[in-house]
Amino acid sequence: xxxxxxxxxxxxxxxxxxxxxxxxxxxxxxxxxxxxxxxxxxxxxxxxxxxxxxxxxxxxxxxxxxxxxxxxxxxxxxxxxxxxxxxxxxxxxxxxxxxxxxxxxxxxxx
Amino acid sequence: xxxxxxxxxxxxxxxxxxxxxxxxxxxxxxxxxxxxxxxxxxxxxxxxxxxxxxxxxxxxxxxxxxxxxxxxxxxxxxxxxxxxxxxxxxxxxxxxxxxxxxxxxxxxxxxxxxxx
Numbered sequence: 001x002x003x004x005x006x007x008x009x010x011x012x013x014x015x016x017x018x019x020x021x022x023x024x025x026x027x028x029x030x031x032x033x034x035x036x037x038x039x040x041x042x043x044x045x046x047x048x049x050x051x052x053x054x055x056x057x058x059x060x061x062x063x064x065x066x067x068x069x070x071x072x073x074x075x076x077x078x079x080x081x082x083x084x085x086x087x088x089x090x091x092x093x094x095x096x097x098x099x100x101x102x103x104x105x106x107x108x109x110x
Numbered sequence: 111x112x113x114x115x116x117x118x119x120x121x122x123x124x125x126x127x128x129x130x131x132x133x134x135x136x137x138x139x140x141x142x143x144x145x146x147x148x149x150x151x152x153x154x155x156x157x158x159x160x161x162x163x164x165x166x167x168x169x170x171x172x173x174x175x176x177x178x179x180x181x182x183x184x185x186x187x188x189x190x191x192x193x194x195x196x197x198x199x200x201x202x203x204x205x206x207x208x209x210x211x212x213x214x215x216x217x218x219x220x221x222x223x224x225x226x
Contacts, residue, residue, distance in 0.1 A: 006152075009150060034214075042219075043114075043200075043217045043218060043219045043220065044153075044200060044202075044217040044220075045216075045217065046214045046215075049214070086152060086153065088153075096141070096204075097143070097155055097158060097168065098143075098153075098155075098215055100145075100152040100153040100154075101152055102150055102151060102152040103149075103150075103152045103153075
């Protein structure tokens, strides 16, 4: 079964600390993975996608096929990073729909 | 800039009422989606559509139906609202294009529905 798992519902760190939001997936074939972010009172938006291999707002995520993981990392968290983060994969054999994880709320304390 | 709009930000309905949630996108996207967002459950796909008058069931279609009469508009219908349909509803759209950069889903602001 195709599935995305985010084991942490809430992650709380202090400003300047490193942060890692965990994401594991189950998918037969070559997955395409995304991180979406939803800031307070704003719409859900794409943060980054693994094929771009880019850093957005200081966040990076590397696809590890051996561990079936796509963890989101940032070396120094900022208060404005506080938001809800969703990991997702696109299921091409189910018509291109996105399968989302349960979400992790990141709280960065001053 | 892609814009996805939803007809209401907040909606309060009574059990048994028929509820319409409207979504409009202005980027000529072929694909449109309806999700519900619940704490601890993430986003779950209700229905999606690849083209006008086409619809496909998602993971939790029970109690819902959809309508796609025009390319830019995708409506979610709760035939007889129930309290367990109290949730945040998100609409999204994306393009058919094979360029993977275009497969990003763009989301609306959401409609928070309370069923009493």
